[in-house]
Each structure stands twice: as C-alpha cells, then as structure tokens.
Amino acid sequence: MQSPVAVAPRTRNRPGRARILAAIRDAAIIEFSQHGFKGASTQAIAQRAGLTKPQLHYYIAGKDELYQQLLRDVLAGWSNVFVIEGKEDDPRAVLIRYIREKVDYSLDNPMLSRLFTRELLDGGPNLGTYWPVALASTQTKIDLIERWVAEGKLRPLDARLLLMHIWAMTQHYADYALQVRVMLQVTDELPRDTVVREITDLVLLGCGLAPL
Amino acid sequence: MQSPVAVAPRTRNRPGRARILAAIRDAAIIEFSQHGFKGASTQAIAQRAGLTKPQLHYYIAGKDELYQQLLRDVLAGWSNVFVIEGKEDDPRAVLIRYIREKVDYSLDNPMLSRLFTRELLDGGPNLGTYWPVALASTQTKIDLIERWVAEGKLRPLDARLLLMHIWAMTQHYADYALQVRVMLQVTDELPRDTVVREITDLVLLGCGLAPL
Amino acid sequence: MQSPVAVAPRTRNRPGRARILAAIRDAAIIEFSQHGFKGASTQAIAQRAGLTKPQLHYYIAGKDELYQQLLRDVLAGWSNVFVIEGKEDDPRAVLIRYIREKVDYSLDNPMLSRLFTRELLDGGPNLGTYWPVALASTQTKIDLIERWVAEGKLRPLDARLLLMHIWAMTQHYADYALQVRVMLQVTDELPRDTVVREITDLVLLGCGLAPL
Amino acid sequence: MQSPVAVAPRTRNRPGRARILAAIRDAAIIEFSQHGFKGASTQAIAQRAGLTKPQLHYYIAGKDELYQQLLRDVLAGWSNVFVIEGKEDDPRAVLIRYIREKVDYSLDNPMLSRLFTRELLDGGPNLGTYWPVALASTQTKIDLIERWVAEGKLRPLDARLLLMHIWAMTQHYADYALQVRVMLQVTDELPRDTVVREITDLVLLGCGLAPL
DNA sequence: GATGAATGAGGGTTCATTCAT
DNA sequence: TATGAATGAACCCTCATTCAT
Numbered sequence: 001m002q003s004p005v006a007v008a009p010r011t012r013n014r015p016g017r018a019r020i021l022a023a024i025r026d027a028a029i030i031e032f033s034q035h036g037f038k039g040a041s042t043q044a045i046a047q048r049a050g051l052t053k054p055q056l057h058y059y060i061a062g063k064d065e066l067y068q069q070l071l072r073d074v075l076a077g078w079s080n081v082f083v084i085e086g087k088e089d090d091p092r093a094v095l096i097r098y099i100r101e102k103v104d105y106s107l108d109n110p111m112l113s114r115l116f117t118r119e120l121l122d123g124g125p126n127l128g129t130y131w132p133v134a135l136a137s138t139q140t141k142i143d144l145i146e147r148w149v150a151e152g153k154l155r156p157l158d159a160r161l162l163l164m165h166i167w168a169m170t171q172h173y174a175d176y177a178l179q180v181r182v183m184l185q186v187t188d189e190l191p192r193d194t195v196v197r198e199i200t201d202l203v204l205l206g207c208g209l210a211p212l
Numbered sequence: 213m214q215s216p217v218a219v220a221p222r223t224r225n226r227p228g229r230a231r232i233l234a235a236i237r238d239a240a241i242i243e244f245s246q247h248g249f250k251g252a253s254t255q256a257i258a259q260r261a262g263l264t265k266p267q268l269h270y271y272i273a274g275k276d277e278l279y280q281q282l283l284r285d286v287l288a289g290w291s292n293v294f295v296i297e298g299k300e301d302d303p304r305a306v307l308i309r310y311i312r313e314k315v316d317y318s319l320d321n322p323m324l325s326r327l328f329t330r331e332l333l334d335g336g337p338n339l340g341t342y343w344p345v346a347l348a349s350t351q352t353k354i355d356l357i358e359r360w361v362a363e364g365k366l367r368p369l370d371a372r373l374l375l376m377h378i379w380a381m382t383q384h385y386a387d388y389a390l391q392v393r394v395m396l397q398v399t400d401e402l403p404r405d406t407v408v409r410e411i412t413d414l415v416l417l418g419c420g421l422a423p424l
Numbered sequence: 425m426q427s428p429v430a431v432a433p434r435t436r437n438r439p440g441r442a443r444i445l446a447a448i449r450d451a452a453i454i455e456f457s458q459h460g461f462k463g464a465s466t467q468a469i470a471q472r473a474g475l476t477k478p479q480l481h482y483y484i485a486g487k488d489e490l491y492q493q494l495l496r497d498v499l500a501g502w503s504n505v506f507v508i509e510g511k512e513d514d515p516r517a518v519l520i521r522y523i524r525e526k527v528d529y530s531l532d533n534p535m536l537s538r539l540f541t542r543e544l545l546d547g548g549p550n551l552g553t554y555w556p557v558a559l560a561s562t563q564t565k566i567d568l569i570e571r572w573v574a575e576g577k578l579r580p581l582d583a584r585l586l587l588m589h590i591w592a593m594t595q596h597y598a599d600y601a602l603q604v605r606v607m608l609q610v611t612d613e614l615p616r617d618t619v620v621r622e623i624t625d626l627v628l629l630g631c632g633l634a635p636l
Numbered sequence: 637m638q639s640p641v642a643v644a645p646r647t648r649n650r651p652g653r654a655r656i657l658a659a660i661r662d663a664a665i666i667e668f669s670q671h672g673f674k675g676a677s678t679q680a681i682a683q684r685a686g687l688t689k690p691q692l693h694y695y696i697a698g699k700d701e702l703y704q705q706l707l708r709d710v711l712a713g714w715s716n717v718f719v720i721e722g723k724e725d726d727p728r729a730v731l732i733r734y735i736r737e738k739v740d741y742s743l744d745n746p747m748l749s750r751l752f753t754r755e756l757l758d759g760g761p762n763l764g765t766y767w768p769v770a771l772a773s774t775q776t777k778i779d780l781i782e783r784w785v786a787e788g789k790l791r792p793l794d795a796r797l798l799l800m801h802i803w804a805m806t807q808h809y810a811d812y813a814l815q816v817r818v819m820l821q822v823t824d825e826l827p828r829d830t831v832v833r834e835i836t837d838l839v840l841l842g843c844g845l846a847p848l
Numbered sequence: 849g850a851t852g853a854a855t856g857a858g859g860g861t862t863c864a865t866t867c868a869t
Numbered sequence: 870t871a872t873g874a875a876t877g878a879a880c881c882c883t884c885a886t887t888c889a890t
Contacts, residue, residue, distance in 0.1 A: 017873080034335065039250035042860060055875060057861065114333050120390050121326055122247070131394050138395060155417075160396060161410040165381045168388070172380035175329065175387070178336050182343050183350060184372060198373040205367075206414035254885060267850060269886065459758070462675035466864060479871060481865065538757055541811065545750055547670065548814050555818050562819060579841075584820060585834040592808035593801045599811070600804070602756050606767050607774060608796060622797040626842035629791075653852080678881060691854060693882065 023049040033111035074112045075130045091148045092209050102170035103196050113174030155208035235261040245323035286324045287342045303360045304421050314382035315408050325386030367420035447473040457535035498536045499554045515572045516633045523624050526594035537598030579632035659685040669747035672754050710748045711766045727784045728845050735836050738806035749810030791844035
C-alpha cells in the first residue's frame with residue numbers, strides 16, 4: 001500500500017533548478033573558453049543559458065565564483081581521468097591506452113582544455129590548489145616510466161619530458177583545433193584514428209618500442 | 213661643444229616617432245599576450261610605453277588596429293623563420309635543425325607564441341590572410357617529407373601530422389611555460405639543451421632515424 | 425490530556441499572524457534603525473523575522489509602507505510617554521521625573537530614538553502628521569513652565585529652548601550611544617544613575633532650583 | 637630680467653580642477669548628509685556637481701573613498717576647531733567661548749555634523765582612527781575641568797558628562813535642525829544669540845557659576 | 849605634439865517586488 | 870499560505886575614444 005503523501009515539496013522543483021544550473025554551466029564553458037574570463041560577459045552567458053542577467057545572479061554568486069567553480073570541475077575531472085594504473089607492467093600497452101584516452105578527451109572536451117589553457121596563459125591565478133595534485137599525479141607516472149627504463153623496457157629518456165610531450169601533442173588537438181582543421185583541410189570530423197595512430201607510433205618508436 | 217650639424221626640422225622627430233612606435237609595439241605585445249585582447253587595456257599599454265592614453269591614440273588608430281597590426285607582424289615574422297631549405301637532402305639534419313630552431317623560438321619569444329595561441333582560442337577572427345600563407349609554407353615541408361618517405365629515407369608516416377606534432381611539442385614550451393616550470397620544478401632557465409635533445413630523439417627515432 | 429476546546433479553524437492562525445507581524449515589526453526596527461531606510465534590505469528584515477522575502481511581502485504592503493507604519497507607531501508611542509501632568513505644581517519634582525523618564529526611554533529604546541533621528545536627518549518626509557501632535561504636546565509643557573516662571577518658581581528662561589536642551593541631552597544617549605561608550609570607556613552597562621543625576625543637577629541648578 | 641617662459645602647463649588647468657573638486661566636495665556633503673552613504677547615489681552627486689557619472693569618476697577614486705575623505709576632513713576640522721587653551725584659568729570665560737564656538741559651528745556647518753551623526757548611527761565603520769584623537773582631545777578638557785573642580789572654581793561634577801551634555805545641546809542644532817525649526821516655529825534664521833545665551837546660562841548656573 | 853577633460857556604451861551586481869505554483 | 874523563480878530598475882564603476890586647448 002502506497003503512502004498517499006505527495007512528493008516532498010522541497011525537491012519538487014529541483015529538476016528544473018538542476019536543468020538551469022546545467023544550462024548555465026554549459027553556457028559558461030562556451031563563453032569562458034571562447035572569450036576568456038575578462039572577455040566573457042555575464043550578459044552573454046545568461047543569454048546563452050536562456051536567462052536574464054539578474055536571473056543568472058539568482059543562481060550563481062558571481063562571475064568569479066562561476067568561473068572558479070568551472071575550473072575546479074575541470075581540474076577535478078582531469079585528476080580522475082588520466083590514471084596509469086601502477087600494476088601495469090607493459091609499457092607499450094600503457095602508452096597506447098594513455099595516448100588514446102588523452103586524444104579522446106581533447107577531441108571530446110576541447111572547451112574544457114581551452115579553459116585550462118587560457119588560465120595558464122593568464123598566469124594561473126586560480127591554480128593554486130591544482131599544482132600539488134598535478135605534481136603528485138605526475139610523479140606516479142614518472143616513477144613508473146623510470147622503473148621501466150631501469151628494467152630496460154624503455155630506452156633511457158627523461159620521463160618528465162616524455163610525459164609533457166605526450167601531453168603537448170594530445171592537448172594540441174583541443175587548443176589548436178582551429179589550426180588543425182585548417183591545416184588538415186578537414187571541415188567536420190577529425191580522423192581520430194589516424195591521429196591516435198600517428199602519435200602512438202611516434203611515441204612508441206621514439207621510446208624504443210615496437211609500433212602498432 | 214655643440215654639433216654644428218643641423219638636423220632637418222622636418223625629420224628631426226622621426227627617430228623619436230620610430231622609437232615611440234617600437235615602445236608601443238613592445239608594450240602591446242606584453243599586455244596582449246598576458247591578458248588577451250579584451251583583458252588588455254589601452255591604459256596599461258600606454259603606461260608601459262611611457263605615454264598617456266591620448267598620446268597613445270595619437271600614434272595608433274585604435275585598439276583593434278594595434279592588435280591586428282601586431283598579429284600581422286608576428287605571422288609575417290613566422291613565415292620567414294621556419295624555412296626548410298629545399299636543397300636539403302638529409303632528413304636527419306633537417307629535422308635536427310628545425311626542432312632546434314622551433315624550440316629556440318618558443319623559448320626566446322614566448323609572448324609572440326602566446327599572442328597567436330590566444331588568437332586561435334578566440335576563434336582566429338584576424339587570421340583570414342594567414343591561412344593561405346601558412347598552408348603554402350606547410351605544403352612545401354610536406355612535399356619534402358613525403359619525398360623522403362617515397363625515397364625510403366623515412367618510415368611511412370603522415371607528414372602533415374608529423375609537422376603538427378613537432379609544432380605542438382615546441383610551441384608547448386611557450387604556451388604552457390607556467391605548467392612546464394612547475395612540473396619541471398624549475399625557477400629560472402629551462403634546460404634548453406635537454407629539451408631539444410629529448411624532442412629530437414623522440415622525433416628521430418619516431419621517424420625511423422638514428423637518434424642524436 | 426488534551427484540551428477539548430476546538431479552536432475555530434477560521435481564527436486558528438490569527439495568533440500566528442499576530443506573532444509574525446510582531447516579528448516583522450521587531451526585525452524592521454532593528455534593520456531600519458541600524459542601516460536607515462535605503463540601507464535596510466527587505467531580505468535582511470525577512471531573514472531576521474524568520475521569513476522568506478516573498479513571505480514578508482505577503483504580510484506587508486511594501487518597504488515604504490512598513491517603514492511608515494513603524495514610524496507612526498514610534499511617534500504615537502512617544503506622544504503617550506512623556507506627559508507632564510498639568511496638576512503638578514512642583515517644578516523640581518516634575519523636572520526630576522521628566523529627566524529620569526527620558527533617560528530611561530533613551531537607554532531602553534535606543535533603536536526607536538535612532539529611527540526618528542534618521543527620519544529627521546532624511547528631512548522628515550514622513551513626519552507630516554507628527555508635527556501638529558508634537559507641537560501641541562510641547563505647548564502644554566511650555567505653558568506649564570512659563571506659568572512656573574511667572575509664579576517665580578523658576579528663573580526667567582526660554583521654556584521652549586529648555587525643553588529642547590533636555591531633549592537633546594537625553595536623546596544623545598540613544599543616538600550617540602557609540603560615542604558615549606567610547607568616551608566614557610564603558611563596554612557594558614552605562615552608569616544610568618550617574619547620567620540621570622548629572623543631567624538633573626545641571627538642569628535644576630540651571631533653572632535656579634536646588635540640586636538633588 | 638624675466639624669463640619669457642610661459643606659465644607652467646602643469647598648473648594651468650589647476651584652478652579648473654580645483655573648482656571641480658570643490659564642487660564635488662560640496663555636492664557630496666549635501667548628498668551624503670541628506671541621504672547617508674547608501675542612500676546617496678554617485679549619480680546625484682555628479683549631477684549636483686554639474687558632471688556626468690563617468691566624469692565624476694575621473695576625479696574621484698570611488699564612492700567609498702569620496703565618503704571617507706569627506707569624513708576625514710570633517711574630523712580633522714573638528715580636532716582643530718574646539719580647543720580649550722590650557723592657559724585659561726577662568727572657567728566662566730572658557731565655557732562661554734566654548735559654547736559659542738560649538739553653536740556657531742553647528743549652525744554654520746550643519747551638514748558636516750550630520751555626516752558624522754550618520755556615521756555614528758551606522759556604527760562608525762570609518763571611525764577607527766578618530767577615537768584615539770578624540771579621546772586625547774577630550775582628556776585635555778577633562779583635566780582642565782577637574783582642575784577647576786579641585787580648585788573650587790566649579791562645583792563638584794562629572795567633567796566627562798558635562799562635556800558630553802554641552803556637546804549634545806550644541807550638536808542638536810545641527811542634527812535636529814528640522815525639529816528645532818518646527819518647534820521654534822522659525823522659518824529662516826534661528827535666533828542664534830538667544831540659543832547661545834540659554835545654553836550658556838543653563839551650563840553656567842548648572843556648574844555653580846554666575847550667569848551671563 | 850601633448851595634456852586634462854569629456855563622453856557614451858557597457859559590465860557586474862543588488863534589490864524590491866511579483867508571479868506561478 | 871509558502872516557495873522557487875522572474876523581472877525591471879537602478880547602482881557603481883571601467884574603458885576606448887575624442888575634444889579642446
């Protein structure tokens with residue numbers, strides 16, 4: 001027998017609120033990633049989210065807070081995404097998977113990547129808490145790679161720089177999307193598999209491993 | 213004792229004008245690359261150039277024009293810098309020299325690189341005339357690389373993507389300078405030679421050539 | 425054991441309503457007296473009254489009306505408080521009691537006093553109906569004092585100004601509470617009796633009467 | 637022989653600037669004293685000073701700064717005005733002069749007084765540096781009065797409270813100007829001499845001295 | 849040429865109030 | 870009645886640009 005009590009009033013409107021908050025988030029990502037923090041206007045964000053400017057302020061605390069929240073989300077997301085499981089003992093497999101994931105992320109979330117790039121270009125004023133996390137996460141990977149080198153599974157190389165170069169090549173497809181498209185003379189979908197293959201081969205061979 | 217040479221009054225201020233224009237240029241590069249187009253204020257540019265705001269406007273047509281002129285200069289400069297002389301028939305030597313030059317450029321002119329990156333992130337509204345030039349310049353290099361592949365001097369690979377990946381890795385040291393410094397835990401000079409060597413080895417090996 | 429008295433449903437909420445209205449009144453007094461009309465926000469009033477903003481607007485007609493009602497209440501209250509009973513024929517006793525009452529009122533209801541002071545500073549836009557009442561009430565006192573003077577019970581003086589000066593000194597303890605506390609270097613309770621005694625002696629002697 | 641060099645360009649426009657700054661000051665005093673800090677709008681200040689809003693911001697740093705500067709001026713002015721020269725050994729003469737000066741100041745600068753009163757009502761958020769100065773200045777006067785009492789020149793009384801009561805009565809003519817005018821049924825000039833005389837007599841007699 | 853001043857547009861934010869549920 | 874949301878006006882401030890001297 002079901003209780004006749006109606007849905008709790010407290011949560012009745014939540015779906016609406018959640019939808020609006022999501023719309024704001026999406027709009028903000030687009031505007032911030034396209035125009036930067038200063039260049040983006042709350043006007044444009046509100047409009048894109050289908051709200052008026054004062055309405056927007058009903059949902060957010062301010063432009064700063066909105067931006068910082070977004071950035072935190074991006075960074076938190078990143079920390080979770082690119083993990084090299086320590087148990088892996090096959091450099092080749094690990095690298096293949098890592099590159100694939102990074103390219104996928106760049107191509108699927110180019111705006112988030114650009115948000116971060118802009119923050120870096122601005123001097124990273126909101127990145128204070130990010131560095132320790134990023135450093136720790138990177139160190140894990142460096143340790144793994146250096147173990148591989150020590151075990152003779154990889155040619156001697158600078159693990160830190162290797163990671164950075166992989167990062168650079170994959171991130172490039174988000175930040176430089178425009179140039180990539182022009183240079184590759186592509187108008188719709190990028191040839192994702194080709195991109196992944198070329199980066200992967202370059203890295204595998206560059207590390208002294210067998211290519212794909 | 214005064215020099216008896218009487219400078220022609222008409223041209224007397226020309227050096228002054230040129231010096232001022234150069235100061236404006238330098239100031240604008242710094243401000244635009246640091247804060248972006250919207251984020252940079254004519255106030256700050258004027259101040260950095262040692263001028264007042266109206267003075268600045270006496271020398272420039274407007275913020276837009278100043279920025280566009282700057283960008284044109286950067287791009288024109290670029291076109292001249294990275295030339296692979298067609299006579300070269302030694303892929304290894306060409307790549308070694310090319311990477312060296314690109315890294316040097318990134319480390320020596322990070323602000324110019326960032327200016328361009330910001331323009332790309334903005335969607336490249338002022339890049340209309342750049343693409344044809346860039347495409348042509350790239351095509352020359354692609355032709356060369358593909359000839360090398362056809363001649364068996366290089367393993368089969370996508371020349372366009374290879375160029376892009378080299379670009380990505382080298383440009384990274386300008387755009388991501390902040391992250392690079394944090395990750396490498398470097399506070400003053402980057403270990404330029406190590407960087408060049410690692411990228412070069414990665415690319416040479418990745419192309420099926422002998423490392424350094 | 426439950427009371428069998430079934431409250432009429434129609435009037436069940438009346439006490440609630442009255443309690444809410446009282447809460448609003450109290451909250452409004454605090455906020456208005458602390459921040460002034462413009463400085464006070466309905467938000468803060470609502471919150472202090474334990475209501476949401478729309479709830480508040482359900483009970484009041486508007487910020488203006490709430491304020492005006494409040495002011496009317498204060499003024500009406502005032503008219504009732506400081507009465508010099510005409511039958512009194514002993515100036516000394518009357519003055520002693522009057523000063524005591526005024527000081528007590530200022531110290532016990534500083535916020536009401538400040539509300540009025542702010543209204544005066546604002547130019548008294550809502551004081552239209554107050555003046556006649558106040559004037560009449562004052563006139564009674566003036567008549568009494570002038571009678572005393574005529575009867576030789578008081579030295580010749582300007583009754584109107586005397587009343588005003590008493591008002592000034594007593595009101596001071598409400599409006600200038602902050603300065604008073606700093607100057608007297610008092611942090612909790614003011615030495616009420618001392619204050620009353622000093623004012624009283626000053627006035628009594630100043631009127632040619634015997635001090636306390 | 638006089639130098640033919642024209643007036644220094646740096647100071648040529650200063651009179652204009654000074655006049656504008658004075659206009660802003662005057663306008664700000666009126667608006668702030670009439671409507672309080674929150675209630676006053678830069679719009680109204682600018683308009684009253686004959687400027688547009690952005691023009692106003694060319695001359696001032698912000699609403700806060702303008703207000704604080706004003707307040708500082710008022711307080712600094714105060715510190716200089718009401719001095720009881722320590723050499724004075726005649727309580728009667730000192731009190732007569734002091735009261736006269738205070739009444740004059742209140743009647744001549746009512747808006748400055750109101751500015752301060754409003755600041756007090758607001759809780760004195762910008763009064764931090766004022767209190768020490770005020771306390772010191774007051775202490776000097778207290779010492780003097782207490783010396784008089786010790787020398788038998790004044791009846792025993794609380795010097796601190798006496799000063800406060802004089803302050804209260806005189807300040808009253810600024811803060812409560814509206815009520816004063818209504819109560820005294822005066823429309824233009826207050827009977828300044830009468831006011832001074834009544835306060836003075838009240839105080840002199842109240843202190844055990846001979847009246848005027 | 850250079851300077852103080854002016855201008856108009858827009859940006860972020862707050863707030864009293866009302867609407868729909 | 871009570872709640873989340875909406876609205877429109879206003880407010881403070883900044884900025885690129887231009888004018889008058």
